[in-house]
Amino acid sequence: MLKGLGALGGLGDMAKMMKAAQEMQTKLAEVQEELSRTIVTGEAGAGLVKARATAKGEVTGLDIDPSILVASEKEMVEDLILAAIRDVQERARARNDQEMNKLAEIMGMPPGMKLPF
Template sequence: MFKGLGGFGDMAKMMKAAQEMQGKMEEMQARFDTMTATGESGAGLVKATATLKGELTALDIDPSIFQPDEKEVVEDLILAAIRDAQSRAAEKMQAEMSRMGEQFGLPPGMKLPF
């Protein structure tokens, strides 16, 4: 199709590859809304689940920690579980992005999106 146009044929291939990558990135971003990571604190007494985008979707609290005089401890455990879930979600998202970059032949460690 681009025969005789010199570097324009390569440019067309690059543009097509960029469009493919953009489509895959959009698919991946949509999957990040449904993929989750669960964090916990207090040896599993409090568990928080978040999407890979960091949105909290569930909180599970063992009833044994509901002591009126332990209010601050419970609050700290909840916050720690949420932070853990968000951290795990970010790590999982980065791993997914790295995996996708490898599929496109990008050098290891190159962060997506650019």
Template sequence: MIKGLGGLGDMAKMMKAAKDMQDKMGQMEEDLARMTVTGESGAGLVRATCTAKGELTALEIDPSIFVPSEKEVVEDLILAAIKDAQRAAEEKMQSEMSRMTEGLGLPPGMKLPF
């Protein structure tokens, strides 16, 4: 603490820590936008790729499933692959958040906004 300033020295320290945390959060958000995860369905017949933030970036469909009478099955497989990729993205984001915040002394399970 700085002499003669009372609690202002502690306040400055807290403000610096908050700024550092904000910078780390911004960097992590950028990193999550670059990380990708893949979900699949139908034993790999449909694959969906998302960023770790959940943005769908690619969809691969094995041509063998394009049978007109199986339209509903194909639609279900596509949705299942996208949901699987989004689930994997959520897990990756939570894992990265936990890794970043483990040294902050936050209560277990506390989610930061984003």
């Protein structure tokens, strides 16, 4: 009889763990959705080329100052575009990491634990 009660206690713990896992999945999905709506900006050439991306890293746009659109400067413009894209991707990665670290902290996970697993 007592063994049965101990097993029921274990089921209760399992139910709590399952509920916590579901809550974690829900929060993670909410954060992922928010990151897909958050726009970050990167730039190169002191702002001559700017790139926009979601915080998940999807590049959504470029702004190029028309003054650099000269045929003789084609290579420099290409380099600036690549630099702006790299910059915005790094900023997106940093924002993503920041939000995931906040979520991990809220959930009581050790610092530096990467989400999703």
